[in-house]
Amino acid sequence: MTGDGASRMSTSIDETTVRHVAHLARLRLTDEQVKRFSGQLAAIIQYADQLNELDTSGVEPTAHPLPVHNVLRDDAPRPPLGAERVLANAPQQEGGCFVLPKVLDQESA
Amino acid sequence: MSRGLAESVAAVRRKAASARDLTDAALQGIRSADPRLKAFVDVWEEPARRRAAEIDERLARGDDCGPLAGAPIALKDNLCTRTGRTTCASKILANYRSPYDAHVVERLEAAGAVIVGKTNLDEFAMGSSTENSGHFPTRNPWDLSRVPGGTSGGSAAAVAARMVPAALGSDTGGSVRQPAAFCGICGLKPTYGRVSRYGLVAHGSSLDQIGPLATTAADAALLLGVIAGHDSRDSTSVDRPVPDYAGELARPLAPLRIGVAAEFFGEGLDPEIGAAVEAAIGRLVRLGATRVDVQLKYTRYCLPTYYLISSAEASSNLARFDGVHYGHRTAHPADYIDLYASSRAEGFGDEVKRRIMLGTFALSSGYYDAYYLRALKVRTLIRDELLAALRQCDLLISPTSPVPPFTLGERTEDPLAMYLADIYTLGASLAGLPAFSIPCGFTAAGLPIGMQLMAAHFEEGLLLRTAHHYQQASDWHARVPAP
Numbered sequence: 261m262t263g264d265g266a267s268r269m270s271t272s273i274d275e276t277t278v279r280h281v282a283h284l285a286r287l288r289l290t291d292e293q294v295k296r297f298s299g300q301l302a303a304i305i306q307y308a309d310q311l312n313e314l315d316t317s318g319v320e321p322t323a324h325p326l327p328v329h330n331v332l333r334d335d336a337p338r339p340p341l342g343a344e345r346v347l348a349n350a351p352q353q354e355g356g357c358f359v360l361p362k363v364l365d366q367e368s369a
Numbered sequence: 370m371s372r373g374l375a376e377s378v379a380a381v382r383r384k385a386a387s388a389r390d391l392t393d394a395a396l397q398g399i400r401s402a403d404p405r406l407k408a409f410v411d412v413w414e415e416p417a418r419r420r421a422a423e424i425d426e427r428l429a430r431g432d433d434c435g436p437l438a439g440a441p442i443a444l445k446d447n448l449c450t451r452t453g454r455t456t457c458a459s460k461i462l463a464n465y466r467s468p469y470d471a472h473v474v475e476r477l478e479a480a481g482a483v484i485v486g487k488t489n490l491d492e493f494a495m496g497s498s499t500e501n502s503g504h505f506p507t508r509n510p511w512d513l514s515r516v517p518g519g520t521s522g523g524s525a526a527a528v529a530a531r532m533v534p535a536a537l538g539s540d541t542g543g544s545v546r547q548p549a550a551f552c553g554i555c556g557l558k559p560t561y562g563r564v565s566r567y568g569l570v571a572h573g574s575s576l577d578q579i580g581p582l583a584t585t586a587a588d589a590a591l592l593l594g595v596i597a598g599h600d601s602r603d604s605t606s607v608d609r610p611v612p613d614y615a616g617e618l619a620r621p622l623a624p625l626r627i628g629v630a631a632e633f634f635g636e637g638l639d640p641e642i643g644a645a646v647e648a649a650i651g652r653l654v655r656l657g658a659t660r661v662d663v664q665l666k667y668t669r670y671c672l673p674t675y676y677l678i679s680s681a682e683a684s685s686n687l688a689r690f691d692g693v694h695y696g697h698r699t700a701h702p703a704d705y706i707d708l709y710a711s712s713r714a715e716g717f718g719d720e721v722k723r724r725i726m727l728g729t730f731a732l733s734s735g736y737y738d739a740y741y742l743r744a745l746k747v748r749t750l751i752r753d754e755l756l757a758a759l760r761q762c763d764l765l766i767s768p769t770s771p772v773p774p775f776t777l778g779e780r781t782e783d784p785l786a787m788y789l790a791d792i793y794t795l796g797a798s799l800a801g802l803p804a805f806s807i808p809c810g811f812t813a814a815g816l817p818i819g820m821q822l823m824a825a826h827f828e829e830g831l832l833l834r835t836a837h838h839y840q841q842a843s844d845w846h847a848r849v850p851a852p
Binding site: 273277278281282283284285286287288289293297300301303304305307308309310311312314316319320321322323324325326328331333341345346348349350351352358360361362 | 464465466468469560561562575601604605607667669670672673674676677684688691692693694695696697698702704705706707708709710711713714717719722723725726727729730733740742743744745746747748749750752784785799800801802826
């Protein structure tokens with residue numbers, strides 16, 4: 261079986277890639293973790309590269325195993341959980357609101 | 370606790386035991402066995418006693434309390450409960466108290482069950498050994514130096530040690546079936562959509578299913594009948610009548626065509642496991658089944674396909690843990706990005722981080738087509754091949770795990786070696802098929818061996834009936850680990 265060309269790439273997961281992905285995933289990693297994960301993820305991705313052996317041209321992707329689409333329910337009002345129960349697990353709350361550090365005046369990364 | 374689930378319910382019904390008796394016996398069993406096994410992360414002593422007293426009172430008044438009246442049940446700790454905490458064995462949810470009950474918890478309550486506690490798991494149901502728990506590892510009741518499998522290892526160990534007659538777990542890639550096999554009990558992953566996941570903390574949303582763990586097929590049938598059925602709060606829940614699973618058991622076994630694929634008996638399979646599964650197939654043939662050889666050439670692609678898809682879905686699902694609305698928040702965030710990044714870094718364990726990283730990578734710009742989209746296409750090939758095989762036969766039989774339970778620490782350093790423990794269970798997960806692991810032997814060292822029965826969508830009744838007939842003709846399921 262042959263791969264379908266364009267995506268037959270060999271991907272290296274170096275430490276720069278790991279730092280980039282960690283930023284996308286909002287995970288602060290230590291230098292030791294960056295080093296360890298780059299080795300482990302490279303091994304996993306290399307293993308995953310065997311999917312390139314298969315010809316998938318013309319194959320439809322499957323996102324869900326059963327053909328169930330656009331399930332709608334009646335738009336009927338139901339009792340909500342209520343603010344008190346929703347806020348009960350908040351790390352910090354005040355006056356019925358979730359409290360967060362200041363977010364303005366900061367460069368969005 | 371030595372009674373099974375159906376026996377427990379029958380004992381209460383004929384007043385040979387009260388709900389209180391069964392609950393006390395379960396709590397006593399937990400007190401004596403759990404210090405060694407560590408199956409439970411929270412035991413609901415008082416809530417369970419109150420609940421049992423309520424059931425007894427209602428029974429005394431002549432109320433029909435439901436098909437599980439008085440039966441003690443344990444829940445994997447990724448099922449949301451208003452009672453106690455719901456931790457997912459993660460530090461990030463160490464103090465989380467769910468504001469609502471999962472759908473299956475409501476169903477159990479309505480059926481008269483008495484929930485006695487929450488069981489251990491690999492953090493967010495990621496792992497194969499229950500060693501990746503933020504609480505502690507759980508031990509295999511057959512050999513304390515070995516793992517119970519995972520991720521529903523706590524539920525499996527609790528049932529195997531007869532602390533409870535049955536428990537619920539969740540299965541994304543084998544997390545009910547593999548621990549059932551490792552612990553010598555029965556574990557069923559229903560068809561995708563058969564059981565509502567409302568209140569199950571999401572891991573891989575196109576894969577996750579909740580399933581029963583019990584000591585017999587008949588008990589699994591009873592529990593599945595209670596939790597299956599439509600729920601509008603899970604849009605993947607299928608609106609389709611629930612068969613009378615217990616009634617299905619009594620129907621004759623034959624005619625039954627058993628499909629066997631050489632790909633499930635190849636390299637990497639422990640020979641003792643292969644021989645036990647072959648012997649079980651022989652037993653079913655003597656009971657009237659016919660054997661059909663089928664080919665499943667995509668089997669070896671299930672593992673990379675599964676890890677790309679489940680990790681991608683997990684990275685998206687776990688984005689909700691950000692230190693804002695609930696869960697752990699870092700003490701002194703430098704800014705709001707650091708609030709997310711440090712809260713998550715402090716709250717998640719290594720395996721969860723690794724999967725979030727793999728999933729984020731597979732979904733990221735430049736790699737999406739090569740990894741995530743390709744995996745979805747291979748998933749189509751895998752599903753179509755399994756469905757084609759299931760037109761040539763009524764069910765497929767394979768080992769559940771290629772290896773017997775391994776020792777603690779044996780695979781924790783090598784993520785790929787850990788993933789390989791799931792190779793036979795992933796196909797049914799990717800295709801959304803129902804699959805059932807039942808005991809079919811022991812290794813020379815006395816470790817349980819499980820076999821997996823897999824059938825077409827919504828054919829749980831056929832799986833349960835076949836297993837039930839097998840269990841009428843064998844006693845592997847009746848063996849109990851030494852206390």
